[in-house]
Amino acid sequence: MSSPNPSFLIIVVVLVSVLPANSSPDFLLRAREPEFYEWMVGVRRTIHENPELGYEEFKTSELIRKELDAMGVSYKHPVAVTGVVGFVGTGKPPFVALRADMDALAMQESVEWEHKSKVPDKMHGCGHDGHVAMLLGAAKILQEHRHEIKGTIILLFQPAEEGAGGAKRMIEAGAVDNVEAIFGFHLAADGTVGTVQSRPGPIMAGSGFFEATITGKGGHAAIPQHTIDPIIAASNVIVSLQHLVSREADPLDSQVVTVARFQGGSAFNVIPDSVSIGGTFRAFSKESFLQLRRRIEEVIVAQAAVQRCNATVDFLKERQPFFPVTVNSNDLHEHFEKVAGELLGSSNILDRVPLMGSEDFAFFTDAVPQTYYYFVGMQNHSHATLAPAHSPYFQINEEALPYGAALHASLAFQYLSESHTSSPVGEKKFHDEL
Known part of the structure; x- marks a missing residue:
């Protein structure tokens, strides 16, 4: 058997030396x-x-x-x-x-x-x-x-x-x-x-979910003065929640608050006793996330009170755990x-x-x-x-x-x-x- 070509051995050594x-x-x-x-x-x-x-x-x-x-x-x-x-x-x-x-x-x-x-x-x-x-x-x-x-x-x-x-x-x-x-x-x-x-x-982003029930006093739509309208209260809540990102968050700190569900009465001429809203909130830091959570609850309860309604807020952690x-x-x-x-x-x-x-x-x-x-x-x-x-x-x-x-x-x-x-x-x- 002939001996290996020296030039071939050099090539092999070079190839091995450059491989990670x-x-x-x-x-x-x-x-x-x-x-x-x-x-x-x-x-x-x-x-x-x-x-x-x-x-x-x-x-x-x-x-x-x-x-x-x-x-x-x-x-x-x-x-x-x-x-x-x-x-x-x-x-x-x-x-x-x-x-x-x-x-x-x-x-x-x-x-x-x-x-x-x-x-x-x-x-x-x-x-x-x-x-x-x-x-x-x-x-x-x-x-x-x-x-x-x-x-x-x-x-x-x-x-x-x-x-x-x-x-x-x-x-x-x-x-x-x-x-x-x-x-x-x-x-x-x-x-x-x-x-x-x-x-x-x-x-x-980290994310969480919320659900709120806003309760007033229902009645006939033709005599709203005898009711406490939870739909008006919920509408003000939704608008106010949008201000949490646009007015309170650092523009360079990305955050989201979205109301994705609104459920109320079933008739065109009846103001319901209560309505529910639900949505999600997201942020890129733990501090921003916790701040959003605190302010969402404060805004919902306070805005409902302005319209003489009561509100309860549930962050659904048992069903939808907060994601970091x-x-x-x-x-x-x-x-x-x-x-x-x-x-x-x-x-x-x-x-x-x-x-x-x-x-x-x-x-x-x-x-x-x-x-x-x-x-x-x-x-x-x-x-x-x-x-x-x-x-x-x-x-x-x-x-x-x-x-x-x-x-x-x-x-x-x-x-x-x-x-x-x-x-x-x-x-x-x-x-x-x-």
């Missing part, structure tokens, strides 16, 4: 393989046809467990009623988590296609079916590289993101005990396929830019303008030292413009699925590689296992 020390394998190439891609699409379409609301995701959970079993991935179930928590790697620290939400929305799908929702008045109108498919894709990739993982990657399939606080219940169930970093994602109709969007610091602000770690943002840059190219990492929408991923902020949330683009400009989330016309461009699966897997894989090489596990305080 902790670079992940080419997960995107794997996720884009036709068989792998079709599998993810099939999972997503099955979930889409069978949408389930928060804490009712029994079929979705069963499908997830079936796929994890096929991969050989161990898991815990049930967690927070229908949730599934999977584990890939050594089973020992350090621990990093990847999260996807599972629940659908209570709305009728208006798009006619082969895999339309089979359940009346329920649809996946926010992309959670795609999120589950992408996390399962990440799980498959990671399981194939499990012997290279320098710690444990926790897979969180979370129920009830849409207002019912599923993340909070996952935390209470111990799903993120000892986790030092967690990544979440969302498909974005306003981003191009192959791009991702995020930013350090606050990225989504979603905040991205500065350190994880640097990690995200590095990993996404290697996978997609730096030009495909875009800054995301903070959104006034909220996400219950924010609950992980108080439970995990470092949190990070990003958006996966799915708009193909050669196709029709995609409708926004929570629209009955919402659709997913399935071409985006490999990007979310590969990036989610890479973020966790490289985080553990860098954690393992930069600071010995023994210097950190962890339990021996979950």
Whole structure:
């Protein structure tokens, strides 16, 4: 056998020396393989046809467990009623988590296609079916590289993101005990396929809901002088609530107060005894959020009193828990830019303008030292413009699925590689296992 060409050896040495020390394998190439891609699409379409609301995701959970079993991935179930928590790697620290939400929305799908929702008045109108498919894709990739993982990657399939606080219940169930970093994602109709969007610091607002009952004295509409009209009082309340943002908030501190419901009498010629109004309020800091909450109650009670009415205010925390602000770690943002840059190219990492929408991923902020949330683009400009989330016309461009699966897997894989090489596990305080 002839000896190796010296020039070839030099080329090999040079190539090895310029590769990143902790670079992940080419997960995107794997996720884009036709068989792998079709599998993810099939999972997503099955979930889409069978949408389930928060804490009712029994079929979705069963499908997830079936796929994890096929991969050989161990898991815990049930967690927070229908949730599934999977584990890939050594089973020992350090621990990093990847999260996807599972629940659908209570709305009728208006798009006619082969895999339309089979359940009346329920649809996946926010992309959670795609999120589950992408996390399962990440799980498959990671399981194939499990012997290279320098710690444990926790897979969180979370129920009830849409207002019912599923993340909070996952935390209470111990799903993120000892986790030092967690990544979440969302498909974005306003981003191009192959791009991702995020930013350090606050990225989504904290939110709460309120409901008020304003009570007066009803009577015939033809003799209003014998009544105490709660409709007039409620109208003044609604106008005054708008002044909280326009007149009391710093113009550079984004806030929202919206009254979205007004319910009163049922006849055209009768002034009702009472009316109810309801809405939402949002802010990007805890201080602003609490200030809005205090002033909403003060304004409703005081304005009702001006019109000789009484008012009670309920902030619905039992039914709709307050969502904190979603905040991205500065350190994880640097990690995200590095990993996404290697996978997609730096030009495909875009800054995301903070959104006034909220996400219950924010609950992980108080439970995990470092949190990070990003958006996966799915708009193909050669196709029709995609409708926004929570629209009955919402659709997913399935071409985006490999990007979310590969990036989610890479973020966790490289985080553990860098954690393992930069600071010995023994210097950190962890339990021996979950």
